[in-house]
Structures are given as structure tokens and as C-alpha cells.
Amino acid sequence: MRGGVALSVNGLAADLNVSDETIRRELRILEEQGAIIREHGGARLAAPVYEGPLVQRMEEHADAKLRIARAAAEFVPDGAILFIDSGTTSCYVARQLVDRRSLTVITNSLQVANDLGSINNNRLFLAAGQMDPDYRAFSDHTAQAYVAGFTPHLAILSVGAISLDRGLMDYHPGEAAMSRIAYATSEKVLLGADSSKFGRYGLMHTAALTDVDLLVTEAPLDEEFARAFDHAEVVIA
Template sequence: MNLLQSGGGLLSVSTLASDLGVSAETVRRELRLLEKEGAVTREHGGARLIAKAFEGPLMQRMEENAAAKQRIARAAAQFVHDGMILFIDAGTTSCFIAQQLVDYRSLTVITNSLQVATDLGGINDNRLFLAAGQMDYAYRAFSDHTAQQYISGFTPHLSILSVGAIEKTRGLMDFHPGEAAMSRIAYATSERVLLGADSTKFGRYGLIHTAPLSSVDILVTDAALDDDYAEAFQQAEITIA
């Protein structure tokens, strides 16, 4: 269980067997028992932690590729300095980045995310502007028309955004209409946009187009880009975490 937690919630049988110094069959037997107890769910070749019910869908998503997102967050924080005006969206990678900013001072934080507001509000002389409206409990965020209108009035130095999917020809895409609209506003109003995206987002198709790849000023990801994507993001400052 400790290995699964430190590994972002998902590990293969072979990795667990190697780390624990036991056979793969021993690991499979123990995973079957843990699955009966409701602690894990077995997947092909491995197992995933089951998030606690009280944590909700946001925390479940934050467990996905958590190690990569934490590396991205540490690298992304280097683009922030004290006194900046930031918009931070409600995506999981953005939430990880916000956690890396708790020692910065005098930030003006604009967000639609309750998680980001909790992490950065009320500390270090920060100012916090939280969009309101109807809450989306799955995201712990506000992204309806009321929230969109509120966010559109700000002009951040830097917007820190997540993304649902990235495809060479179709650009940046998301799966949530409200969050896609928030991203469009950020691209339109910010001086610069930092996109945090782990490697699983590349080559995926999303539901709603948000922006072309050329709109990204800073791309922080966890793996080197292939030639096609490197060319597509040639205008951006690229950091591999």
C-alpha cells in the first residue's frame, strides 16, 4: 500500500514484486486479498489504489500520474515570482502547481478552484479573487457563466492552465465545457500562458477545442516531445521536468 501511494496510486505487478523482493504470484495473491477488502482495484498487469470516498473525484484524478504532475509542478513554479498576478485553473496539474507556490509572497491569485483558493488564500500577503456561481462538485470549482464573466475582467501576468488532450492538428482540447471556456478566457486575457501537461495528454482527442498549440507561451511536461510536437510548439519555451 505504501509503494502504491508513493508511486502515484498505480503500479505493475512486476514492479511491486521487484521492490518487495517476492514473486509475482505472491504479489497477485496479496492484491486479490486487498481487492476483496476494497483497498485496491486490480488492472491488467497491476493494481490501482481506490481513493477514499470522502476525497471525491478531484482527488481521484490527482492520484493519476501524480509523480509526473509533481515534477511538472516543481518546474512550473520557477516561472512564478513574488508579486505576480496569476490565474490558476481547476485542473489537477494546476492544483499541484499551486501547492508549490505556498512560500511565494504577495501573489494576486485569481482562480475558479476551491482547492487552489484553500492552498494560496490567506497566506504571505496574498490577495485572492475566487470566481463564484454554481459549484461543480466533481471539480470543486466554479465554471458556469457567472464565474466566466467574473474571470474575464482580470488581466493576469501569467495564467497557469491544465489541459484534457493535445493533438498536433486539432490543438488543445478539454472534456468539460465550463473549464474549456475558462481556458479560452485565460488565453485571451493573459500576458503569458503556462501549460502544464503530462505525457499522457499528447495524442489524445478531447471533446471541446480550447486553443491552438501556438497560443501556449510556456509548456512544462514530463517527457521529451517527438519531432512533430516539438515543431508544433516551436513558439513556446519548453521545459522537461
């Protein structure tokens, strides 16, 4: 399965001199680990996923993120108390809130702070500590302890990956910890996730799918994910 080329169950069984059922069983295990993607009659290696610097990631799926951000902003009234994380989709949402007034914004993102601080009678609480230059954000233990002291009405969160069996996942330990804090302390959670995030695996678990109150995405969910989020309000931007 080098280079993402799919190999058949029959071909693998013949090469390894084992039964087709043995190959299928092993492929199921590898699929659960996120190492492969099963296809009809075979499988291929899952493409490695890497989250690059913020500027690069802001450009990925930009149209989808903008649509999501516009829809998500409709759930934020003047005077809301918000936690906004440092994910790129959340940064897009923040840009759609520049006309809101008297917001209280808690964030660990320099980008969000720059967009929403010192305008429209907003109050800004920026978590500090050691800055991650790739994320332009603070997510070390000092920042986590600071954010944990707030109880926002609404957390606006991004996510690295969404899996039916493993839930919500991320790739950065500090950002994953920030998400866990937000899910634990916020009255309501809005998750903005473009369609590329569904069916992916991340490095670490952040929350269960059932912890999401409001899901905003740009494409209809497939049947399995629709069932998994049937507890939440789902908005297709």
C-alpha cells in the same frame, strides 16, 4: 476491433469484400475523428477517456504532475498576478507556491483558493457561481464573466488533451470556456501537461498550440510535437 484488439487492413478488406486502399482511406477518416489508433498494417479502437472526480484525477500520473509543478513554480516570482485554473496539474503547481509572497491569485478552484488564500500577504479572487462537485470549482457563466474581468501577468493552465491537428482540448464545457478566457486575457500562458495528454482527443477545442507561451512537461516531446511547439519555451521537468 472490439476490446481494443487490433485488426489488419488485409483482414478487414477480406471480411468486407473491398480493396485494401478503401480500408486505409476509411481508417484515415476514423483516425482523424479520434475513434481509432492506427498501427502498422491495421488499427484498434481508441480507449475511451473519462475525467473522474478531482480526488481521483489528482492521483493519476501524480509523479509526473509533481515534477511539472516544481518546474513551473520557478516561473512565478513574489508579487505575480496569476490566474490558476482548476485542473489537477494546476492544483499541484499551486501547492508549490505556498512560500511565495504577495501573490495576486485569480482562480475558479476551491483547492487552489484553500492552498494559497490568506497566507503570505496574498490577495485571492475566487470566481463564484454554481459549484461543480467533481471539479470542486466554479465554471458556469457567472464565474466566466468574473474571470474575464482580470488581466493576469501569467495564466497557469492544465489541459485535457493535445492533438497535432485539433490543438488543445478539454472534456468539460465550463472548464474549456475558462481556458479560452485565460488565453484571451493573460499576458503569458504556462501550460502544464504530462505526457499522457499528447496525442489524445478531447470533447471540445480550447486553444491553438501556438497560443501556448511556455510548455512544461515531464518527458521529451516526439519530433512532431517538438515542431508544433517550436514557438514556445519548452521545459522538460
